[in-house]
Amino acid sequence: MQAGSDEGNWREDCAPRRVMEIFATKWTSMILHTLHAQHDGAARNGVLHRSLPGISKKMLVQTLREMEESGLIHRHVENTVPPAVEYSLTPLGIRFVGLVELVYGWGRENADALDQLQVRQTSRRKV
Amino acid sequence: MQAGSDEGNWREDCAPRRVMEIFATKWTSMILHTLHAQHDGAARNGVLHRSLPGISKKMLVQTLREMEESGLIHRHVENTVPPAVEYSLTPLGIRFVGLVELVYGWGRENADALDQLQVRQTSRRKV
DNA sequence: CATGGTGGTTACCTCTTGGTGACTACGTTC
DNA sequence: GAACGTAGTCACCAAGAGGTAACCACCATG
Structure with missing residues (x-):
């Protein structure tokens, strides 16, 4: 894309920039992926917790609440x-899974590029 | 992908999770995109600043420094x-532009899905 | 002489993220 | 009776992202 044809609609709320909203919260994409990886697109709290190494109870619940509101x-x-709670993908969630798998797939196929990245561990959000 | 085949290699440092590093800093993907939009993949500080509505001088310089180190x-x-400074994409940068354009392209084609997202403006990183 | 464009640096401040750990309450199992 | 698994809630805290504003030096223009 040429600069001239781009700058006009490259506003703060343009679609490309808004895509990042889905990646703004650390665990959202991973939860989408994990739900999608279940054969029926649904999973209970405990299953999600065990499938996402490193997530805390608080962040799991908090992210799930936000995703429900979204x-x-x-x-x-x-x-x-005891009450069993099951989380499942909505049609909208399924659409975003497509994006997540696109990105994750790129990562798998370009792991060597990721290895070349000299990431400064400070001054970056932990991912 | 089935859960069984996935959980084994879904570790904290797996490639899919590391992809997010590139999106961890707010302006990185936009700078990659803007440089790529120039016909020669290069641009001066002032051009970048004017092409990215909303970026502050500090964040532009800071992000450029980090991207250089990466x-x-x-x-x-x-x-x-006065000294003219020109920033250009490295081969590694060009590879990541592919990812950025993938994501931005998805956003353009799925703007309606983005519109359906009920994003809580609080409790999210500003994007 | 003042302004504006080149390309920065620095101090200061706020907001959010995301972490830990303690606590709830119920029922089953050891 | 104690421990464990279900699914949370709440208070507290540290780190970092990212913003504003002032300041620097140089040169050309009005």
Whole structure:
């Protein structure tokens, strides 16, 4: 794309820039991916927790709440004792899974490029 | 991908998770895109500043420094008065441009999905 | 002489992220 | 009775991202 044709619509709220919203919270893309990896696109809290090494209980719940508010996932509470909570992808969530898999796939195929990155561990958000 | 085949190599430093490093700093992907949009893959400080609405002088310089250290861009100082500084994509940077354009392209084609996202403006990193 | 464009640096400040650890409450198992 | 698994909530805290504003030096223009 040439600069001239680009600068006009490269505003602060243009679509390309807004894509980043989905990656703004550390765990969102990983939860989307994990749900998608289940054969029925759904998983319970405990399964998610065990599938995401490094996530804390708090961040898991907090991210799930945000994703529910965003319309990416659905939260279903089973009326059993103890209550079983199942999270599943909404149609919107499934669309974003496409993006996530696109990015993750690029990472798998370009692992050598990632290795070449001289990332300064300070001055960056931990990922 | 099935859960069983996935959980084994889904470690904290796996390639898919490391891809996010490139998006961890707010302006990195936009700078890569802007440089790529120039016909020669290079641009001067002032051009970049004017092409990225909303970026502050400090963040532009800071991000450029980090990208230089990461090996994504090259910084060339012209020995004129006043000195002209030109930033250009390295081969590694060009590889990552591929990823950025992939993501931005998805955003353009799925702008409606982005519109459906009910993003809570609080509790998210500004993008 | 003042302004503006070149390309920065520095101090200061705020907001958010994301972490830990303690606590709840219920039921089953050891 | 104690421990464990279900699914959380809450208070507290540290680190870092990223913003503003002032300042530097140089030169050309009005």
